[in-house]
Amino acid sequence: MPTPHIDAEPEDLAPDVLMPGDPRRATRIAETVLEDAKLVTEVRGIVGYTGTFDGRPVSVLASGMGMPSMAIYATELFRFFGARRVIRIGTAGGMAPQLKVGDVVIASAAHTDSAMTTGLVPGVTLSHAPNYALLSAAATAAGVGPHQSATTQRPGASPVGDETRQVSQQRRRRRARSGAVHVGPVFTSDLFYAERQGTIDALVRHGTLAVEMEAAALYATAAAEGGQALAVCTISDLLFSEESLTAGQRESLFDRSVALALAAFATG
């Protein structure tokens, strides 16, 4: 049955869902990565498609921006549409000095300044964490070993290439622009525009890699609904330099993160 925000039937969506924030990124993923992708919902312009990848059904649905929006879509996916695994395909601002634009961060935890999750278990600060199997599979696909926090492995040598050997030349070129893959905590913030250098510095000292706006809500919702989740984000800008991707690049630079997500789906 359709929900207020997803105008589809449960069988229209796959158990495995890719979730970019940007609806136009969802359309691009459907058009360039999935086979036979069909539009299944477009309420409020938040588009969702279902197709296949390597013969397995996969959906892609945008989350919109921010924790409330992510919580709505993730809750409806897990609770009403039979979603089992949701992987956020995001962008994020690099906070730690080793990050470069185009790198990918697999979020092993999500700190947050949001009050949204503080009341879930009164008196307790929950740790927002991904599903271990998805985290481990994505890290392995990226070539990040158990004793490394990051890899500088380049796409040409990546095991992910095995899963996506059939990709078009255009997608190969896009992937070739991708950089290193890092595994570590992200900061999920309610604020995009904020003066908070002290907070950023302290978070970096505590090992935080990047800032974005949805991972903590996805992890908290998956925990509450019995689902599995992971966030894989491409670094779109750096908080410590002027370097930044354009809106168009933020829409289209997803090839490496999608490849890691699909490799993680393939292991389960």
Ligand SMILES: O=P(O)(O)O[C@H]1O[C@H](CO)[C@@H](O)[C@H]1O
């Ligand atoms: O590119 P997406 O996936 O939307 O992610 C990031 O970009 C948006 C801010 O520009 C926020 O949603 C943030 O989390």
Ligand SMILES: O=c1cc[nH]c(=O)[nH]1
């Ligand atoms: O939330 C976000 C996403 C990308 N870049 C940022 O600085 N913040």
